[in-house]
Amino acid sequence: MERMAFPGVDELTDLITPATSSHGLDIEGIKITRAGRKSVVAIKLDADARPDLDLLELVSQEISTLLDAAEERGEANFGAGYTLEVSTPGVDLPLTAPRHWRRNRHRLVQLTEDGQKSQWRIGALNEEQTAVILVTTRKKDLVVRELEFTNPVHAVVEVEFAKPPAAETELTGLEYDTAIQWREDNK
CATH class of the missing domain: 3.30.70.1350 (Cation efflux protein, cytoplasmic domain)
Structure with missing residues (x-):
């Protein structure tokens, strides 16, 4: 043989x-x-x-x-x-699969979309695991968005030394549909 x-x-x-x-x-x-x-x-x-x-x-x-x-x-x-x-993979593992986003819920992530960088906190995935809730604070206002996994994005978890803002983690703790409703109610 x-x-x-x-x-x-x-x-x-x-x-x-x-x-x-x-x-x-x-x-x-x-x-x-x-x-x-x-x-x-x-x-x-x-x-x-x-x-x-x-x-x-x-x-x-x-x-x-x-x-x-x-x-x-x-x-x-x-x-x-x-x-x-x-x-185990380090924190520099790009988030490329729904399980990566689920495992890093409440953590800070740096997104690069169309060459632009931004930081968001990871929330819940939808039931189909095709999108995730992202939360950030801009000018003292909470912002909630959904990220469809079909959109080209580079995402890496950011190491965070300070305690995350309670208002952000409260929103990342919501279920997907509840977070979407919060966004609609707070436009």
Whole structure:
């Protein structure tokens, strides 16, 4: 049997999904870095309830077992070996999926739309998970808008050291339709 080359991102995703999905974890990224004869496989995992170090260690062991078994079966070839790094994504992960917005509710986000930057606080997603409520304060007035995920936007969570304004977090705590109604009532 001919051995396969070092697996790519898609092959690695297929190989590790049984371990990640059994723990309710989403694969947020896989990066393969060749370092001479050895390689580094860095996997970023996340979930609604942020995984702790014990869970990451457990899943890392399960992933390692799956990768070693694939190599033994001849389905993958890791060459001289690999280093496996399993972690959560940092705050610089762009918000590209509805789950990213849901997991960062109440947090401050920087949007770049049409080259313009603005800061908003993340509210609720609609039931279809196709749009999200955003809240900000402009000239002491609260502003509520909805962002459709079909609109091209770059969004990254901002690290915030001060306590968020209570009026903003009160609005981000509202359900989607209630926040839309608040906006209509406060025009």
